[in-house]
Structure formats: structure tokens, C-alpha cells
Amino acid sequence: MVHALNHIGDLLELSGAGRFRSGAYRNAARAIRDMPTDQLHSLVRAGELAQVRGIGPSTLSVIVELIETGESSYLERLRAEVPEGLVELLDIPGFGPERISKLHADLGVDSLDTLEAAARDGRLAALPRMGSRTVAKILAGIERVREQRGMALYPHALVEANLLLVVVAGHSSVERAAVAGMVRRKCEVIGEIDIVAAVRGDCAAVAAELTSVPNMREPSKATDGSVAVRLVDGTRLNLHCVQAGEFAVALWRATGSPEHVREIEQHAKTRGLTVARNRLLDTKRTPKPIASEAEFYAALGLPYIEPELREGLGEVRAAIDNELPALITADDIRGVLHCHTQYSDGSASIDQMVASARARGWSYLGISDHSRAAAYAGGLSTEAVYAQHAEIDRINDELRGASSDFRVLKGIEADILIDGRLDYEPELLDQFDYAIGSVHSRFALDQAAMTERVLRAMDDPHLTILGHPTGRLLLRREPYAIDIESILAKAAALGVAIELNADPRRLDLDWRHCQVAKRLGCAIEIGPDAHSVAGLSNVEIGVGIARKGWLGPADVLNATGSADVLKWAVSRRAGA
Numbered sequence: 316m317v318h319a320l321n322h323i324g325d326l327l328e329l330s331g332a333g334r335f336r337s338g339a340y341r342n343a344a345r346a347i348r349d350m351p352t353d354q355l356h357s358l359v360r361a362g363e364l365a366q367v368r369g370i371g372p373s374t375l376s377v378i379v380e381l382i383e384t385g386e387s388s389y390l391e392r393l394r395a396e397v398p399e400g401l402v403e404l405l406d407i408p409g410f411g412p413e414r415i416s417k418l419h420a421d422l423g424v425d426s427l428d429t430l431e432a433a434a435r436d437g438r439l440a441a442l443p444r445m446g447s448r449t450v451a452k453i454l455a456g457i458e459r460v461r462e463q464r465g466m467a468l469y470p471h472a473l474v475e476a477n478l479l480l481v482v483v484a485g486h487s488s489v490e491r492a493a494v495a496g497m498v499r500r501k502c503e504v505i506g507e508i509d510i511v512a513a514v515r516g517d518c519a520a521v522a523a524e525l526t527s528v529p530n531m532r533e534p535s536k537a538t539d540g541s542v543a544v545r546l547v548d549g550t551r552l553n554l555h556c557v558q559a560g561e562f563a564v565a566l567w568r569a570t571g572s573p574e575h576v577r578e579i580e581q582h583a584k585t586r587g588l589t590v591a592r593n594r595l596l597d598t599k600r601t602p603k604p605i606a607s608e609a610e611f612y613a614a615l616g617l618p619y620i621e622p623e624l625r626e627g628l629g630e631v632r633a634a635i636d637n638e639l640p641a642l643i644t645a646d647d648i649r650g651v652l653h654c655h656t657q658y659s660d661g662s663a664s665i666d667q668m669v670a671s672a673r674a675r676g677w678s679y680l681g682i683s684d685h686s687r688a689a690a691y692a693g694g695l696s697t698e699a700v701y702a703q704h705a706e707i708d709r710i711n712d713e714l715r716g717a718s719s720d721f722r723v724l725k726g727i728e729a730d731i732l733i734d735g736r737l738d739y740e741p742e743l744l745d746q747f748d749y750a751i752g753s754v755h756s757r758f759a760l761d762q763a764a765m766t767e768r769v770l771r772a773m774d775d776p777h778l779t780i781l782g783h784p785t786g787r788l789l790l791r792r793e794p795y796a797i798d799i800e801s802i803l804a805k806a807a808a809l810g811v812a813i814e815l816n817a818d819p820r821r822l823d824l825d826w827r828h829c830q831v832a833k834r835l836g837c838a839i840e841i842g843p844d845a846h847s848v849a850g851l852s853n854v855e856i857g858v859g860i861a862r863k864g865w866l867g868p869a870d871v872l873n874a875t876g877s878a879d880v881l882k883w884a885v886s887r888r889a890g891a
Contacts, residue, residue: 316355316381317474318546319390320344322402323377326393328412329401343374356382400426406463407456408791431457463790465506465550470819470856472498472505472550479552480510488514488521490559495569499622501859503822504789507551509569511562514540518556526554539592561593563605568593574627575620582631583615623862628830640865645858647868649876651851652681652726652780653751653814653842658703659684660692661846665706665723671848673721679877682707683726683751686738695727697743704746722877724748728782730755735771737778744777749884751814751842753782754795762796769802773811779884780840780872781806783816783823791820799828807837810887812872815864817857818844829864838883839864840872 324340327333346369347355358364359382365375377387404415404427418424421442422433433439434450434457467475476494484492489512493499496509514521518540526544540556557565568576568590580590588603589596595603595614605611609619617634621642624630633639654668655661661668665682672680684703685694695703707723714721728751730738737744737752744750752772760768772778784802785794806813813832816823821844824832832839841861843853861871868874872883 316347316378316478317344317471318550319381319387320347320374320377323387323390323393325402325405326390326397329397329405329415330393331412331416339371339374340377342369343371343378346370347378398425400429403427403460403464404430406460406790407453409452409456427457427460459793463504465545466504466790467506467550468789468819469498469501469503469505469822469859472508475546475550476508476510479508483510483512483525483554486512486514486521486525488516489556490515491562493566495555495566496553499570500572500625501623501856501863503819503826503860505550507553509553509555511555511557511566511569513559513562514556515559518558522554522556525556526552557593560602560604563607563611564590564595565593567608567611570622571625572627575625575631578627578631579615582617582635586616588615621862623859624865626863628827641867642862643858643866643868643871643874645855647871647874648677648841648854648858650677650679650681650873650880651843651845651854652724652749652840652873652880653683653728653782653816654680654845654851655684655728656682656703658682658693658695658699659689663848665703665710667848668845668851669710669721669723671851673719675851678720679722679724679880681724681726681749681880683728683749686727686729688730688732688738689728689755694730694738697739700727700743700746724877724880726751728753729777731769731772733757733768735768735774737772737775741777744775747777748881749779750777751780751782752778754786758786758792758795760795762798765795766798766801769797770805773802773805773809776888776890778811779887780812780814780842782814782842783818783821783844784813785823785825787823787825788820789822794823799824800831803828803832803835803837807832807835810838810883812838812840812883814840814842815857815861816842816844817853817855817860818850819853819856822856822860824864826860826863829861829866833865833870838872839866839870842873 320340321344324337327340328337346367358367359379364370364378377389381387401415401419404410422438424430424433431454434454439445440447440450476498480492480494483489492510492512495511496507497505498508522540522542526542542554544552546552555565555569583590587598595605595611597603603614605614612619618637618639620630620634620639630639656663656665656668669680685692687694687696704725707725710723725748727747731752731754732738737750773781785797785799787794803813813824815829829839839861841854841857843851845851845853872880
């Protein structure tokens with residue numbers, strides 16, 4: 316559903332319909348993205364979906380048709396009108412609909428292949444404002460799009476997986492079903508959605524029925540109950556239908572990475588056991604009854620290994636040695652520190668952000684709007700800083716008057732300038748409770764220069780937290796060149812916390828580097844980088860990434876109270 320609406324938006328923009336019409340479908344996709352399927356269906360039946368913000372008359376009719384038939388005649392008509400390859404060109408950095416349309420008209424470009432041909436034979440470079448460096452960037456972008464074809468950000472894939480799960484679980488022959496694979500492991504980008512279903516009757520027949528619905532393409536032949544199909548946006552669905560007694564082992568197998576599965580199979584052999592497809596066999600090749608994944612691991616003499624850890628990166632050895640970490644949970648988060656408001660580029664007031672934070676059970680909220688150098692994001696002037704601080708003082712006074720122990724902290728996301736200085740003078744930085752330092756410009760520096768820039772910034776005792784330390788935008792922009800291990804080592808030595816930016820487009824620090832940070836004793840701050848009330852929910856995604864990085868509550872700065880956060884910032888300024 317969400318994929319279909321976004322796809323309509325892309326096709327409309329490429330057809331020249333304009334951003335208003337295409338934006339209506341993207342707004343509709345956002346409006347229903349986090350809506351449970353049963354709620355969506357109830358609103359349609361009651362005729363109340365039109366009252367949902369973001370749903371208009373045209374998008375309403377498409378949603379109703381998708382719900383009732385699983386298809387959209389409007390989507391099919393647009394597909395017939397717009398060359399399929401043009402949509403993929405939107406994923407190349409710097410390529411918008413206007414540019415794509417012009418290349419289509421001037422050079423006949425209608426796919427990645429024809430664009431690459433035009434780049435390599437000189438036709439692209441001959442166009443105005445198309446020098447050799449631009450062509451080289453376009454070729455690199457083409458390669459990146461090919462590598463990321465069919466990939467989706469975690470929250471988008473999670474929504475799609477849950478919608479597919481409802482379809483699978485609703486089949487009359489399905490007894491139970493669960494999402495597995497990369498989604499269950501909470502990978503940052505998802506190329507495949509895996510669903511395991513326990514069924515009655517013939518597994519292959521049920522799988523074939525489930526994957527013959529509209530909006531699924533290129534189904535493979537069901538083999539032993541497993542079948543793969545392509546969704547309309549290129550995402551792959553792997554459906555595994557098994558008998559009820561095989562469900563637990565099948566769920567384990569479909570969840571773990573190939574490396575994890577291989578290591579567990581090897582460990583089983585050391586105990587005289589065999590993992591044969593979706594069954595665990597004893598020394599006499601007799602299937603052992605396994606009712607859950609916990610029972611499966613226990614039968615192998617292992618503690619339960621959380622799904623996020625099943626990457627084949629040491630978790631099996633740690634389980635054997637009984638050294639698995641106690642992982643952080645969302646309930647361990649006491650507050651958050653990276654939030655934007657209407658003072659810069661956020662959409663909510665401080666009062667609105669505070670009300671939402673309190674409703675989540677947190678005990679503090681740090682406001683960290685952009686600094687002056689980020690003019691494109693409404694960075695705060697000195698006058699705006701003092702006005703914001705006065706408002707925060709007013710809110711804290713009201714909270715104390717209501718006998719609330721909730722506290723609003725005065726933070727800033729200060730740009731790390733090209734020479735490594737933090738934006739604002741030291742006297743103004745002294746007025747904040749803490750400062751997040753982030754790189755927002757000059758991403759093309761070489762590794763030595765970028766690393767030196769950030770290392771120099773950490774010498775400033777005002778810097779409490781290093782924000783989104785590699786600058787990546789998943790599926791859009793590669794990390795800038797930086798020696799991240801040197802950064803983490805210095806942060807650990809100086810007591811600078813490193814952000815795990817929980818915006819699903821960033822998820823930066825990468826979870827693999829979280830493991831390095833943990834070994835070095837570097838504190839991690841999970842920051843939602845929230846620009847709205849809804850953006851505070853990013854914390855839950857960040858916690859999932861922290862768990863993948865083996866982090867526990869003791870590793871995370873904002874799993875402590877506000878007094879501890881302030882103590883951390885004060886110790887930094889004292890040079891401790």
C-alpha cells in the first residue's frame with residue numbers, strides 16, 4: 316500500500332504533473348505508514364478515512380481500490396505512460412524529475428543503461444554545465460543505485476513486512492506466522508523481507524496461493540514451501556511455509572545471517588546434533604521437538620541469542636562462553652538530547668515536544684536547535700538563543716510549580732566549521748547545558764583533513780557529544796572520508812560522547828562501529844534528531860541499532876538521568 320502510493324508519486328512527478336499532485340500521494344503514504352492495517356480497514360468501512368490528515372479525494376479512491384482489490388488502475392495507467400527506467404534515475408544524487416525529463420527528451424535517456432552509455436560516449440559531457448567531474452559523479456551514482464537496487468530503509472521495510480504478515484496470517488491454512496530475516500535483525504537497510512508461516516496441508520500449495528496476489532511480480536516456483544517474489548518497488552519477499560512442528564527452527568534459520576546459521580550448525584555437530592533444514596536431529600537422526608527458538612538454543616547448550624545479534628560476528632562464541640551482553644531496551648532510555656523545534660527547522664514548539672517526551676515516560680528533554688552557521692536550517696542568532704533560553708526557563712519554572720521532576724535542558728547542535736572550531740564564541744557556548752558538534756558542510760575533504768577537523772573540534776571542552784560522526788545518508792550519500800577509529804579513541808580518552816543518530820536515514824554511528832566504541836569505553840548517546848513530535852519515535856529505531864552494536868544501558872549516556880548528563884558536560888568543560 317505505502318509502496319504503491321509512493322510509486323504513484325514518483326510516476327506523476329516524472330510525467331510532468333508537478334510536485335503538488337505527486338506530493339499528495341507521498342503525503343497519503345506518510346499518513347497511513349504507521350497505521351495498523353485493521354485500523355485502516357475500519358476507517359475505510361466507516362467512511363472516515365477522508366478525515367485523516369494527508370488523505371484527499373483522489374488519494375482516498377486509490378487507497379480504497381487497493382484495499383478492496385489489491386490493485387490500482389491508476390497506478391497501472393501511469394506505469395504504461397512513463398518508461399519504467401526513468402523512476403530508477405530518481406535515486407541518483409542530484410537527479411530530479413526536471414533533469415531526468417530533459418535528458419529523456421535530449422538524449423533519449425530512459426534507464427540506467429542508456430544514461431551510462433551517454434556518459435561514456437561523451438554525449439552527456441557535451442551538454443551545458445556537464446563537465447568531466449559531473450559525469451564522473453553521475454557514473455558513480457549509477458553504480459551505487461545498482462548496488463542498492465531493491466533496498467529500503469528499515470522503518471519502510473518494517474511497515475511493508477507487517478502489512479504482508481497480515482495477509483499471510485489471514486490465510487485459512489496458516490496457523491501462525493512471523494517476520495524474520497533482515498527486518499527482524501533490525502538491519503539499517505533491507506533488501507529482502509522474510510516471513511515464516513506454519514501451515515496445515517501442502518506447504519508448496521499454500522505458498523503458491525499466498526504469492527499469487529496482485530502487486531507481486533516474478534514469483535519463483537514454490538520449492539518445499541519456500542517461494543520468492545518481487546514487490547512493485549523491487550523489494551524481494553521470501554515466504555517460507557512449514558509444518559507446525561518445524562516453525563521454531565525455520566524461524567531461527569530465516570532470521571539469522573548465513574554466517575550465524577553456519578556457525579550454529581557447526582556448533583550443533585560438536586554436540587552430536589544435526590540441524591537438517593527445519594529440524595534438529597539427535598545422534599540417532601530422530602527429530603527433537605522444538606517449540607521455540609529459546610528451546611532450540613537451549614538444546615544446543617546455548618543461552619538465547621537475541622535476533623539483532625545474529626550476524627556471525629562473535630555472538631556464537633560469546634554464547635558458548637556465556638559472555639553475551641545484556642542489551643539495552645527502549646525502557647532504559649531516560650531522556651533524549653538531540654531535538655529541533657520551531658526555533659530552527661523543527662515543526663513543533665518546545666511545549667509540544669516536552670508534552671510528548673513526558674507522555675513517553677522520559678524525565679528530561681534536551682533542545683538542540685541548529686547554530687548560526689546552518690542558515691539553511693534557520694540556525695539561531697545570538698538573540699534567538701537568549702529568547703529560547705528564556706522560554707526554557709519559563710517551562711522549567713512551570714514544571715517545578717506543578718511538582719514535576721521533568722527537566723528541559725539547554726542544548727545546541729553547533730556546526731563544526733572547516734577549521735575545527737565550534738560555531739559561536741566560547742562566551743555564548745558557556746550558556747548551554749551541553750553542545751552537540753556536527754559536520755554539515757565541506758563533506759568532500761580528504762580523510763586526513765576531515766579527521767583532523769573533527770579531532771580539533773573535540774579539543775574544545777564545550778563539545779559534549781559528536782553528532783552523526785560519519786555524515787552518511789543511507790541509500791543517498793556515502794559517509795565522508797574519516798578515520799573513525801581515531802575519532803572513537805580520542806572521544807574515549809577525552810570523555811566526548813558519540814551520537815548514534817537514530818534518524819532512520821542516518822543511523823550513524825554504524826552499529827559495527829558501536830562495537831568498537833564499546834571496546835574502547837566510549838559513551839554513546841542515542842539521539843532521535845527529532846524535527847517533530849513524531850520524530851521522537853526514532854529513539855526506538857536507534858535502540859535497535861544499539862542492540863546490534865552489543866550496547867547495554869551502561870554504554871549509553873541517555874540511559875542515565877539528567878543530573879548525570881549535566882555532570883558529564885560539566886566534567887568535559889573542566890577538562891576532567
